[in-house]
Amino acid sequence: MHVREGNLTQQYFCDYLTLFAGAPSEKKTDHEDIVLANLFLHRMSVDGGFHARVIFSILGHESDRTLLISLFKEVSGEEYAPLRLDDWLKSAYESAVKNADIPRKTALSAMLRSQIAGTNMAAEIVSASGSPYPESWWQLKSRRLTVEEIENADIYFGIGRRPFWHSFPLDEYAAVLSGAETLSPEIIYDIVVCVAGAWFSTLTREEKIIWLNMPRTTTEEWTKYAAPLLALETPGPALSTANWLYASGNHDAALDLYAGITLAFPHTPAEKPSFELMGAILREFGDADYAFESYKSAFLLARNEGPYQTALGLKNLCEVGEDLGEDMRDYYVRIASIAEELPSADRIRLYFDLASSARKNYQYADEYAYLERIISEEEPQEPYFSRALSRISEMNQSLDENGTPDVTLLSAKDRDEQAGMLRSRGDAAYFGFDPVCALYWYNRADMITGPSSSGSKFRAAVAAGLYAEAKEYASSSAEHAVVLVMEGAPPQRIARELNTAVTDAWKTGSDIQTIVTPAITMLPAKDRMLVCEILADRSTRDDERSFICSGLGHCCMALGMPDEARQMFRSALRANPSNPVRSRIFAELGWLEYEVGNYEGSSEAYLSALKHNERFPAAWAGLAKSCIRTSRYEEARAALENAVRQHPVNTAYQEMRDAVFAILAHPVDETADQLFALNEAAGLPAAAALYAEKSPEGFRKEAWDAVSAADVFAYRT
Numbered sequence: 001m002h003v004r005e006g007n008l009t010q011q012y013f014c015d016y017l018t019l020f021a022g023a024p025s026e027k028k029t030d031h032e033d034i035v036l037a038n039l040f041l042h043r044m045s046v047d048g049g050f051h052a053r054v055i056f057s058i059l060g061h062e063s064d065r066t067l068l069i070s071l072f073k074e075v076s077g078e079e080y081a082p083l084r085l086d087d088w089l090k091s092a093y094e095s096a097v098k099n100a101d102i103p104r105k106t107a108l109s110a111m112l113r114s115q116i117a118g119t120n121m122a123a124e125i126v127s128a129s130g131s132p133y134p135e136s137w138w139q140l141k142s143r144r145l146t147v148e149e150i151e152n153a154d155i156y157f158g159i160g161r162r163p164f165w166h167s168f169p170l171d172e173y174a175a176v177l178s179g180a181e182t183l184s185p186e187i188i189y190d191i192v193v194c195v196a197g198a199w200f201s202t203l204t205r206e207e208k209i210i211w212l213n214m215p216r217t218t219t220e221e222w223t224k225y226a227a228p229l230l231a232l233e234t235p236g237p238a239l240s241t242a243n244w245l246y247a248s249g250n251h252d253a254a255l256d257l258y259a260g261i262t263l264a265f266p267h268t269p270a271e272k273p274s275f276e277l278m279g280a281i282l283r284e285f286g287d288a289d290y291a292f293e294s295y296k297s298a299f300l301l302a303r304n305e306g307p308y309q310t311a312l313g314l315k316n317l318c319e320v321g322e323d324l325g326e327d328m329r330d331y332y333v334r335i336a337s338i339a340e341e342l343p344s345a346d347r348i349r350l351y352f353d354l355a356s357s358a359r360k361n362y363q364y365a366d367e368y369a370y371l372e373r374i375i376s377e378e379e380p381q382e383p384y385f386s387r388a389l390s391r392i393s394e395m396n397q398s399l400d401e402n403g404t405p406d407v408t409l410l411s412a413k414d415r416d417e418q419a420g421m422l423r424s425r426g427d428a429a430y431f432g433f434d435p436v437c438a439l440y441w442y443n444r445a446d447m448i449t450g451p452s453s454s455g456s457k458f459r460a461a462v463a464a465g466l467y468a469e470a471k472e473y474a475s476s477s478a479e480h481a482v483v484l485v486m487e488g489a490p491p492q493r494i495a496r497e498l499n500t501a502v503t504d505a506w507k508t509g510s511d512i513q514t515i516v517t518p519a520i521t522m523l524p525a526k527d528r529m530l531v532c533e534i535l536a537d538r539s540t541r542d543d544e545r546s547f548i549c550s551g552l553g554h555c556c557m558a559l560g561m562p563d564e565a566r567q568m569f570r571s572a573l574r575a576n577p578s579n580p581v582r583s584r585i586f587a588e589l590g591w592l593e594y595e596v597g598n599y600e601g602s603s604e605a606y607l608s609a610l611k612h613n614e615r616f617p618a619a620w621a622g623l624a625k626s627c628i629r630t631s632r633y634e635e636a637r638a639a640l641e642n643a644v645r646q647h648p649v650n651t652a653y654q655e656m657r658d659a660v661f662a663i664l665a666h667p668v669d670e671t672a673d674q675l676f677a678l679n680e681a682a683g684l685p686a687a688a689a690l691y692a693e694k695s696p697e698g699f700r701k702e703a704w705d706a707v708s709a710a711d712v713f714a715y716r717t
């Protein structure tokens with residue numbers, strides 16, 4: 001696989017093209033296995049603990065281990081130029097066009113559309129293989145399957161959730177074993193994904209679900225996984241793994257591995273940084289005595305690396321010595337004397353390190369003094385000079401009446417900034433599928449500025465399956481309902497709690513779907529509609545009941561339950577709402593029918609919406625899309641004329657109208673014309689590619705770069 005950084009699920013499907021686009025007899029994987037493999041790769045790409053287990057399992061099986069090492073050796077022995085994922089897909093599509101390989105071209109087109117849209121559309125790829133079911137059916141089936149069988153499904157399907165990509169250090173370990181230490185992380189990761197995908201496909205359905213639901217790796221497991229790293233000839237993989245653990249908040253495991261490195265690799269470049277980071281972790285743990293010993297060991301090693309490293313070692317000793325209540329003034333005098341002997345570049349770096357340490361300890365007078373020394377140097381290095389000058393300007397805005405930095409103002413700003421950074425790390429961990437690590441960072445942030453992350457901590461605790469913590473952090477009725485689900489409470493009790501949240505949402509105009517979805521998602525399938533029906537059964541104002549039923553309909557649709565969603569939307573209409581509300585609900589029904597591929601039903605629903613409110617541009621546009629799907633372009637043109645008339649500043653409606661005019665004047669290709677007229681971000685490049693194939697000039701892969709209707713017109717002849 002010559003593909004680097006991208007959506008790993010997409011990369012995995014590249015390997016499965018033969019299954020989807022090949023002969024029917026070769027299609028041994030059904031859609032359920034596809035979806036599970038999809039989730040597996042998402043999990044492996046972002047969860048270090050899970051990835052560690054995968055690597056450990058592969059290396060523990062001789063046949064898989066042999067395959068992995070042979071791939072490393074094969075790649076390291078040839079010229080290897082990995083491509084970006086989208087470049088690879090475009091080149092592969094171009095090759096499929098030249099070779100008239102229609103099934104492969106169709107599958108690649110689906111993946112390119114998915115890549116361009118920034119979504120993972122496994123269903124689109126499956127439906128492109130020639131399934132008799134529409135794409136929307138596959139989307140709903142696969143979504144329902146995964147939500148029901150994967151624990152804490154919200155962590156996979158939460159709004160805006162996008163997995164992060166990283167190269168895991170154990171990949172480097174595997175490469176070292178094969179004698180390919182010089183390979184780049186992108187190449188290493190591609191190889192591991194290939195082998196891991198093959199390994200995972202051999203598991204039974206039950207084994208796959210067990211692996212997908214595995215909890216966070218414990219310190220004891222990390223000790224087991226890290227043991228082979230300490231037996232290698234070089235410390236690189238061990239140190240990079242320890243650094244990854246430290247950066248991700250796995251400090252216990254990192255501390256154990258750093259200690260192992262100091263014993264397994266003495267007198268190597270890895271020894272000193274390991275002692276330093278052991279000191280940093282122990283200092284965070286509040287163990288100043290052992291932190292001092294670690295920094296002392298690092299300092300003794302630093303004395304052989306020159307005066308600059310010696311001064312840094314002394315600085316660390318000073319900081320932890322102050323934690324112990326010692327008077328470290330003599331040491332600071334020694335650091336100052338060393339600084340005077342250093343070359344200008346090293347002296348500036350040292351002053352900047354000292355200024356940063358003073359800022360962390362809220363010693364702003366010292367920080368100011370060090371920064372002034374930096375800018376007073378005759379030829380200061382530009383990056384350090386600019387940063388020092390910028391910080392001095394910032395501090396000058398917070399001076400007291402004596403002209404010295406105001407500690408109260410500056411420390412408040414720094415605490416807020418530090419807490420914000422820690423919360424950002426928590427968000428990154430949470431959206432990277434590591435909720436336990438996210439909880440760690442949120443708690444660290446709250447230790448600085450006081451409790452202010454309860455909502456984030458609650459979501460992380462729920463995603464991690466930590467009932468006690470979730471119960472502690474729950475503050476709203478909706479959150480209490482989720483806790484009740486976690487403890488297995490009866491659905492009637494959960495519905496009562498949600499009822500309070502739903503009523504409050506109606507009063508404040510909040511979104512019902514976002515309030516009820518977390519609890520409904522975690523409920524067993526048999527209880528979901530019971531809870532929805534209890535919530536919808538209220539003898540209050542008609543508009544209120546319609547509003548709530550509509551929100552529940554959106555929730556059901558998000559969970560891949562179109563029949564139940566249709567029932568909720570119909571209940572909303574039966575509540576006899578006002579005309580504006582009734583029009584909106586009919587439009588939502590139109591959207592539902594469109595999503596499930598019932599375009600005739602969608603048109604009827606949109607027409608009903610327009611009967612109650614003809615000045616509804618979104619309904620006109622929805623009607624146009626349903627007509628386009630069934631090639632009724634004259635009706636689509638009339639609907640778009642009304643949409644543009646009602647909302648003249650909406651350029652998307654104008655572009656759809658222009659495309660429909662062009663198609664009516666000169667139809668080219670049924671599929672391309674539909675994609676062009678629908679004017680969707682992922683469909684426009686696909687339309688341009690299909691038009692390019694039919695043009696006299698022949699196909700050009702640049703067609704996949706089209707981003708607007710004007711770009712598509714350039715390929716339409």
